[in-house]
Amino acid sequence: MSSPLFDTHAHLTDPKFTEDPAAIVDRAVAAGVGEVLALGCDLPSSEAAVELARAFPGRVYAAVGLHPHEADTAWPGLLPRLRELGADPAVVAIGEIGLDAYRGWSSEANQRRLLNAQLELALELGKPVCVHSRAAESDIVGAMTEFARAAAERGIPVPGVMHCFGGTLEQALPFVEAGFLVSIAGPVTYPKNDETRRLAAGLPARSLVIETDSPYLPPQGMRGQRNEPAFIVETARAVSAARGMSLEEVAQLTTENARRIFCAVRAEATGR
Ligand SMILES: [Zn+2]
Numbered sequence: 001m002s003s004p005l006f007d008t009h010a011h012l013t014d015p016k017f018t019e020d021p022a023a024i025v026d027r028a029v030a031a032g033v034g035e036v037l038a039l040g041c042d043l044p045s046s047e048a049a050v051e052l053a054r055a056f057p058g059r060v061y062a063a064v065g066l067h068p069h070e071a072d073t074a075w076p077g078l079l080p081r082l083r084e085l086g087a088d089p090a091v092v093a094i095g096e097i098g099l100d101a102y103r104g105w106s107s108e109a110n111q112r113r114l115l116n117a118q119l120e121l122a123l124e125l126g127k128p129v130c131v132h133s134r135a136a137e138s139d140i141v142g143a144m145t146e147f148a149r150a151a152a153e154r155g156i157p158v159p160g161v162m163h164c165f166g167g168t169l170e171q172a173l174p175f176v177e178a179g180f181l182v183s184i185a186g187p188v189t190y191p192k193n194d195e196t197r198r199l200a201a202g203l204p205a206r207s208l209v210i211e212t213d214s215p216y217l218p219p220q221g222m223r224g225q226r227n228e229p230a231f232i233v234e235t236a237r238a239v240s241a242a243r244g245m246s247l248e249e250v251a252q253l254t255t256e257n258a259r260r261i262f263c264a265v266r267a268e269a270t271g272r
Pocket of ligand 1: 009011039096213
């Protein structure tokens with residue numbers, strides 16, 4: 001495989017990663033991963049993601065955001081700092097943001113408010129979003145379509161990524177139509193998960209990206225272990241089997257899509 005892979009969603013600052021981040025990055029590179037997007041889900045992890053992106057330029061990028069699980073906390077006071085972080089040139093997206101009706105760890109109304117505040121922030125900063133939607137695909141599609149329209153007006157080339165999409169191909173299509181990328185994670189490798197393989201097979205080529213969501217959701221061959229960016233190869237392989245494409249073609253395609261959303265933002269921010 002000569003084309004590098006792009007892991008579009010990793011929680012590299014999660015406490016489960018106890019070793020030197022350079023070791024994680026080295027293993028990723030050795031496995032064929034060229035770039036990783038490190039996501040924040042609260043203020044400390046967002047700050048840490050920015051630090052990491054600064055430490056590994058061109059290899060690790062950062063996204064900063066408050067996860068829907070944070071929606072019942074006193075988050076309005078955190079927005080000024082989040083805005084400051086979001087403006088950093090190492091930050092290529094706002095995320096992880098979204099709605100989670102599955103865990104229900106915070107109220108639906110507060111989740112909505114938090115999501116809307118961060119969509120506004122993304123527009124203000126001219127950056128795309130990384131969206132978590134669990135058991136909320138039909139609830140969130142309106143807000144995302146509206147955001148995509150505003151993002152296009154703002155000159156944001158791709159509005160965002162629907163991360164670790166857990167819905168069906170039919171549920172994904174409205175997001176695709178709005179211009180979103182749809183990200184496939186480790187569950188595509190699970191024997192019972194035919195629905196995700198059908199999704200991976202049916203998405204338009206220009207809409208497909210891949211991720212680990214590490215340290216969570218290890219692919220089948222690594223189940224029971226902590227996931228990490230190097231393990232994305234198994235996910236890429238499952239996507240290539242589902243689509244009847246070579247691994248090389250999947251690598252090329254998904255990395256090109258990821259770079260179209262994240263690296264365009266970066267090029268603009270740094271004036272290159
Ligand atoms: Zn995540």
